[in-house]
Amino acid sequence: MNRLALYFKLIRADKPIGILLLLWPTLIALWFAADGRPDPMLVLIFTLGTALMRSAGCAINDYADRDFDKHVKRTAERPLTSGKIAAWEALAVAAVLAAISFMLVLPLNTLTKQLSVAALIIAGSYPYFKRFFAIPQAYLGIAFGFGIPMAFAAVQNQVPPVAWWLLVANVFWAIAYDTEYAMVDRDDDVKIGIRTSAITFGRYDVAAVMLCYGIALAIDLACGWALGLRWWFVAGVAVAAGMALYHYTLIRERDRMRCFAAFRHNNWLGAALFGGVALDYAFR
Numbered sequence: 001m002n003r004l005a006l007y008f009k010l011i012r013a014d015k016p017i018g019i020l021l022l023l024w025p026t027l028i029a030l031w032f033a034a035d036g037r038p039d040p041m042l043v044l045i046f047t048l049g050t051a052l053m054r055s056a057g058c059a060i061n062d063y064a065d066r067d068f069d070k071h072v073k074r075t076a077e078r079p080l081t082s083g084k085i086a087a088w089e090a091l092a093v094a095a096v097l098a099a100i101s102f103m104l105v106l107p108l109n110t111l112t113k114q115l116s117v118a119a120l121i122i123a124g125s126y127p128y129f130k131r132f133f134a135i136p137q138a139y140l141g142i143a144f145g146f147g148i149p150m151a152f153a154a155v156q157n158q159v160p161p162v163a164w165w166l167l168v169a170n171v172f173w174a175i176a177y178d179t180e181y182a183m184v185d186r187d188d189d190v191k192i193g194i195r196t197s198a199i200t201f202g203r204y205d206v207a208a209v210m211l212c213y214g215i216a217l218a219i220d221l222a223c224g225w226a227l228g229l230r231w232w233f234v235a236g237v238a239v240a241a242g243m244a245l246y247h248y249t250l251i252r253e254r255d256r257m258r259c260f261a262a263f264r265h266n267n268w269l270g271a272a273l274f275g276g277v278a279l280d281y282a283f284r
Helices: 003-011 017-033 040-064 087-105 110-129 138-147 148-158 161-184 186-192 197-226 231-251 257-281
Strands: none
Touching: 003 040, 003 087, 017 040, 017 138, 017 148, 017 161, 017 257, 040 087, 040 110, 040 148, 087 110, 110 138, 110 148, 138 161, 138 197, 148 161, 161 186, 161 197, 161 231, 161 257, 197 231, 197 257, 231 257
16 A cells, blocks of 8 residues: 555545534534625635644544554554554654644634644644543544634634633533444453543443533524524524434444444534524525
8 A cells, every 4th residue: 555545544534524523513613603604715714724634633643542553443453553654654744734724724813823723732632631531522522623713713803702602512512422432442442541431431421422412402502592593593403403312322232333323423413503504594
């Protein structure tokens, strides 16, 4: 396999679910901040930036976990873990992608650029939280949702309270979907000493996932309602809630593959929320 193909696998370009889980909250924030009419150039910048930063994050994550991933069935054959590429290559790929991402925000205002630096620090430090933090998925939610305050900053040159509430909602959503993801690797993670929410929640993992879904959707609903959105938006939240209930049917038996299917299905939950927002503004 040539080097470019290995780098392609390193940054999970063949598995875009991670990009979408970052993108939906960011697009929702752009629509909220711009009252439903975001500048197309901003949409392009944030879409490309999201893809680049998620890809850089994957490279950093594999670098940080290179000695752990070899003990996990699902990750043992990743390019860095299996020795097909060197550690320095993963760092170089991450640095190049982060630099390109930062270049995208250079035309934007100072506040957005400052927040982009904070986003880079958070994304780069996330993998190490699994060493000691009982629920690293909460920190992941901040990393995955930092496009929210950046979107408001880019449009309004400020970060209003509603943006931070949306970030809180994203934290709870990330705990929900990444706990489903962690349930897949729980046995391996226990053996190697990695901390995850699936381990921390123990036998209450399914209940915790559903509670986090409920809190996230309730905050999203309150934020949208406060901003004047009504029934199309409410319909989108209702569809998302129905999907969360569907996830319960997948994870309640804690079967590995069904938990992974629930995790992947969160793309559609995010799409439902964004669809409700976009339709509500479109039909005003």
